[in-house]
Amino acid sequence: MDRRTSGPSSGAALLFLTDEQLRQGIEAMFFAYRGFTADPDRILADMAYGRAHHRAIHFIGRAPDTTVNNLLNILGVTKQSLNRVLRTLIADGLVESKVGRKDKRERHLTLTQAGRALEQTLSDAQRARMRTAFREAGPDAVAGFRTVLEAMMDTEMRASYSRLKDTTT
Amino acid sequence: MDRRTSGPSSGAALLFLTDEQLRQGIEAMFFAYRGFTADPDRILADMAYGRAHHRAIHFIGRAPDTTVNNLLNILGVTKQSLNRVLRTLIADGLVESKVGRKDKRERHLTLTQAGRALEQTLSDAQRARMRTAFREAGPDAVAGFRTVLEAMMDTEMRASYSRLKDTTT
DNA sequence: GATATTATGTCAGTGTTGTTGACACTCCAA
DNA sequence: TTGGAGTGTCAACAACACTGACATAATATC
Numbered sequence: 001m002d003r004r005t006s007g008p009s010s011g012a013a014l015l016f017l018t019d020e021q022l023r024q025g026i027e028a029m030f031f032a033y034r035g036f037t038a039d040p041d042r043i044l045a046d047m048a049y050g051r052a053h054h055r056a057i058h059f060i061g062r063a064p065d066t067t068v069n070n071l072l073n074i075l076g077v078t079k080q081s082l083n084r085v086l087r088t089l090i091a092d093g094l095v096e097s098k099v100g101r102k103d104k105r106e107r108h109l110t111l112t113q114a115g116r117a118l119e120q121t122l123s124d125a126q127r128a129r130m131r132t133a134f135r136e137a138g139p140d141a142v143a144g145f146r147t148v149l150e151a152m153m154d155t156e157m158r159a160s161y162s163r164l165k166d167t168t169t
Numbered sequence: 170m171d172r173r174t175s176g177p178s179s180g181a182a183l184l185f186l187t188d189e190q191l192r193q194g195i196e197a198m199f200f201a202y203r204g205f206t207a208d209p210d211r212i213l214a215d216m217a218y219g220r221a222h223h224r225a226i227h228f229i230g231r232a233p234d235t236t237v238n239n240l241l242n243i244l245g246v247t248k249q250s251l252n253r254v255l256r257t258l259i260a261d262g263l264v265e266s267k268v269g270r271k272d273k274r275e276r277h278l279t280l281t282q283a284g285r286a287l288e289q290t291l292s293d294a295q296r297a298r299m300r301t302a303f304r305e306a307g308p309d310a311v312a313g314f315r316t317v318l319e320a321m322m323d324t325e326m327r328a329s330y331s332r333l334k335d336t337t338t
Numbered sequence: 339g340a341t342a343t344t345a346t347g348t349c350a351g352t353g354t355t356g357t358t359g360a361c362a363c364t365c366c367a368a
Numbered sequence: 369t370t371g372g373a374g375t376g377t378c379a380a381c382a383a384c385a386c387t388g389a390c391a392t393a394a395t396a397t398c
Contacts, residue, residue: 014304015303015307015308017300019296021303022296022303025303025311026205026295026299027231027333028315028318028319028330030224031323031326031330032321032326033202035321036195036198048353050353068375068376069374077357078357078358079376079377080359081356081357085354087377103365103374103375104363104365105363105365106364127188129321130194130195131186134186134194134317134320135183135184136320137320138184138316141314142313144316145194145317145318146193146194147307148303149197149198149201151306152204152298152302153201154203160200161200220384221384237346237347238345238346246385246386247386248345249385249387250384252347253384256347256348272344272345272394273394274344274345274346275345275346276347
């Protein structure tokens with residue numbers, strides 16, 4: 001049963017992948033994601049916030065002055081769900097919402113000083129883990145990691161990801 | 170400071186990682202995980218089940234005859250939370266719970282035929298995406314992907330992961 | 339044999355985060 | 369000016385996590 005290499009798919013030799021290999025990939029993803037969120041989760045548990053708040057803070061910090069709709073597309077939740085989170089963040093003075101100058105229907109979101117401070121705390125924790133993992137794995141592994149993750153995204157998510165990647169560089 | 174000579178984990182030369190690179194890793198992880206769960210989520214949405222059921226089914230299928238406690242450790246949730254899920258799965262005839270022969274306090278969990286069928290459906294969808302991503306990325310990238318994910322896990326999670334990886338060959 | 343510990347299950351209550359449905363306001367274009 | 373698209377809010381509900389308290393049975397320990 002010599003099937004390690006089959007015909008070419010899009011140039012390179014088609015990988016033969018056993019269900020077992022794929023399964024390990026699935027489980028790796030599951031366990032790693034838990035680690036990935038563990039540190040911020042711990043910090044947020046002490047406050048009245050959760051993972052949804054973290055995500056909102058992250059992407060507002062990443063793209064200041066973003067609109068609610070833009071954030072909605074990135075996060076992939078309903079506007080009602082996001083609104084609950086935004087309401088508390090605004091009420092607590094972490095996020096500022098300004099009515100759009102050009103289009104008054106839009107709300108432009110920005111982190112306040114306090115918001116930036118929390119964002120820093122959260123992403124420091126998350127980056128620390130990411131940095132350790134990247135260093136342990138080495139640069140080639142990191143490149144592969146990113147390549148596979150990008151290939152695993154839905155098309156629209158990949159678009160959001162690339163857009164963010166490019167705007168900040 | 171010559172640090173080029175060390176073990177594989179303290180590694181080759183210490184990588185210099187900008188916050189921006191780490192942030193991209195974080196966002197890649199976020200978007201990719203969404204894609205990772207999207208297909209099973211869609212299937213489960215039509216039934217009365219959610220992601221929690223999927224996880225339970227996956228790991229029971231992976232390690233048949235596992236105990237509740239073992240499952241608890243793997244999933245990292247409370248017994249109350251797991252119990253709610255298991256109760257419905259058992260009531261619906263997807264999972265069988267047998268009292269332990271040696272230790273009668275234990276319940277050993279196994280998928281029924283119907284359970285295996287659902288497991289197959291769910292993991293077919295998830296594996297299909299994983300396979301496509303792996304093929305697009307190529308074998309080196311896949312190796313790197315796994316290396317980074319393993320490095321990102323918590324220690325106990327890495328232990329669970331390795332145990333599962335080894336038991337199935 | 340009495341007592342403690344372990345494994346499991348259950349009830350009740352709570353919080354976060356997702357969902358629909360209904361509705362109001364703003365803008366733009368026909 | 370009217371209708372539709374875009375945007376945001378309120379209310380109600382479901383899934384799934386949590387804690388705490390308690391029950392039961394089996395096992396381990398003294």
